[in-house]
Amino acid sequence: MTSSKKTILCVDTGVDDALALCYALSHEDLNLIGICASYGMATVPQTFSNTKHIVASLGKGDQIPVYMGSEKPLERDREYSGTFHGMDGLGNQNLPDLSGDAKPEESVEFIIDSINKYGADLQIITTGPMTDMAKVIMRLPEGTEPQFTMVSMAGAAITPGNCNLYSEANVMVDPEAAKICFESDVEITMVGLDVTRKTLLTGKELKVWQGYDSPSAEILSKAVAFYLEAYRVHHPYLAGCALHDPLAVGVAMYPDLVKTIPMNITVVTSGEADGDTVENLDKIAEKPTTKVALSVDADRFMADFYSHLNAALQ
Ligand code: CA
Numbered sequence: 001m002t003s004s005k006k007t008i009l010c011v012d013t014g015v016d017d018a019l020a021l022c023y024a025l026s027h028e029d030l031n032l033i034g035i036c037a038s039y040g041m042a043t044v045p046q047t048f049s050n051t052k053h054i055v056a057s058l059g060k061g062d063q064i065p066v067y068m069g070s071e072k073p074l075e076r077d078r079e080y081s082g083t084f085h086g087m088d089g090l091g092n093q094n095l096p097d098l099s100g101d102a103k104p105e106e107s108v109e110f111i112i113d114s115i116n117k118y119g120a121d122l123q124i125i126t127t128g129p130m131t132d133m134a135k136v137i138m139r140l141p142e143g144t145e146p147q148f149t150m151v152s153m154a155g156a157a158i159t160p161g162n163c164n165l166y167s168e169a170n171v172m173v174d175p176e177a178a179k180i181c182f183e184s185d186v187e188i189t190m191v192g193l194d195v196t197r198k199t200l201l202t203g204k205e206l207k208v209w210q211g212y213d214s215p216s217a218e219i220l221s222k223a224v225a226f227y228l229e230a231y232r233v234h235h236p237y238l239a240g241c242a243l244h245d246p247l248a249v250g251v252a253m254y255p256d257l258v259k260t261i262p263m264n265i266t267v268v269t270s271g272e273a274d275g276d277t278v279e280n281l282d283k284i285a286e287k288p289t290t291k292v293a294l295s296v297d298a299d300r301f302m303a304d305f306y307s308h309l310n311a312a313l314q
Contacts, residue, residue, distance in 0.1 A: 005123040005149075006033045007252060008114060010069065010107070011245070012040020012128025012170075013050040015085050015227040018220060019201070020127050020245035021054045023305055025064065026312035029253045033114065036107030038069025039078060040128035040173060042089035045099040047128075050089050052098040057216035058312060067110045068102040070131040073174035084230045090219065091226025111136045120147035125252045127153045127245035129170055134177035137184045146186045153248040154178060155192035155265070155277030157292050162235075167275025168193050171267060175275045179267035183280065188290045190265065191248045192277065195258055195296040199247050202240035203228060205306060209313050217313040243305065250301045251293065257301050260291035 009024050009032060011017040024030050037051040038044055048068045055061055072078055086092035111132065114122055126133055130152065140146060154170045155178070161167040171178040182188060206228060210221045224241075231241040251257050266280035 004031055005121055006031050006114070006118050008034050008036060008111060008122070008124045009249070010036045010038065010124060010126045010128060010132055011047070011051060012038050013047045013054065014041035014089050014128065014245070015091060015223045016241075016243065016245040017041065017127050018050065018054050018090060018223055019243065019309070020249045021051065022058065022216065022220065022312050023246045023308055024249045025055065025058050025060050026308045027253065030249065032064060034110055035064055035066045036069045036110065036132055037066060038107065038128055038132050039071050040170070041085040042080060042087065044068060044071040044104055045097065046089055048102055049095070049098040053095050053219060054216070057219055067107040068099070068104055069107040070135065071104040073129060073131055074134060074176045076174065076176070078173060083234065084227060086226055091223040093219065093222050095219070105135070107132050108135045112139060115148050118148070122148040123151060123252055124148060125151045125248050127170070127248050129174040129177060130154065130181045131174045131177040134174075134180040137180055137186060146184070148186065150181070150186055150188040151191060151248050151252040152181070152188055153191050153196060153244050155190050157190070157192055157194050157277060157294065159194045159197060161275070162193060163275060166268070166273040168277070171277060172275035175267045175269045178277070179269060182265040182267060182277070182290060185289055189251060189255065189258075189260060190277070190290050190292045191251050191258065192293065195293045196242050196244040196247050197238065198296050198298045199243040199301055200238060200240040201228070201243055208310060212313050214313055220313060243302070246305055247296065247301060250305065257297050258293035259295045260293050262288035263290050263292050264288050265290040265292065
């Protein structure tokens with residue numbers, strides 16, 4: 001089962017976004033029409049520039065447009081620690097700035113234009129904060145049923161969060177935005193920590209990429225080496241680092257990689273469980289809009305992911 005929909009990838013590059021970008025850009029089964037890079041793992045000029053570097057390193061610089069996204073959460077402040085992704089989002093490589101004259105939120109116009117153009121033939125993958133998509137959803141005409149769908153690396157249904165017991169990082173960065181998205185009528189496949197923690201990258205794969213002599217392999221290897229070391233220190237229970245963002249790309253192409261349950265989801269926006277994705281009890285009797293992924297065929301996904309990454313990075 002493959003999806004042939006036109007696809008927009010919304011990233012916040014980010015080491016695992018960089019992996020997701022390589023996977024998406026090298027895959028014959030993904031019809032990628034554009035990339036949007038918002039703030040998230042680093043500031044928006046930085047994530048935009050990182051995204052341009054990844055696209056260019058794969059020789060796709062003149063094929064896929066990259067749009068700059070939002071520069072901050074809807075209501076909150078964003079501080080950057082650099083713990084997992086480095087202060088530059090790619091393991092402190094400090095590559096030259098490619099942000100040029102791009103302006104924040106150009107992405108929102110691009111996504112709205114694409115929704116109007118493609119309708120049900122459009123899907124949007126998010127692997128960062130859901131701020132851009134909340135802005136898009138707030139601008140949809142009232143009373144019309146959205147036809148496009150989303151696949152979002154977001155949330156934690158049963159498994160503990162990765163910011164605290166409750167919250168997953170993409171949701172925690174902008175819970176108000178995630179709440180707008182999940183409470184909307186847009187069909188969202190929630191690819192959360194419940195499944196992404198089951199898909200891993202280890203030093204073995206890194207070693208293969210370190211042996212390649214290409215611009216993309218050089219950027220990716222340095223970024224992943226930093227990320228793996230951060231995981232070793234902070235999440236020692238995992239035998240590697242999780243392929244959070246790449247799995248969202250995989251599910252967008254092959255929905256049957258995951259088993260989902262239908263549910264209406266909301267997001268807690270205050271208190272101890274701030275950022276938690278939970279069932280929306282106010283809509284318990286209504287038609288569910290979210291498909292919550294709870295199990296994944298990790299072996300099948302990882303085989304496809306590594307075969308495409310190995311080919312793309314050589
Ligand atoms: Ca990300």
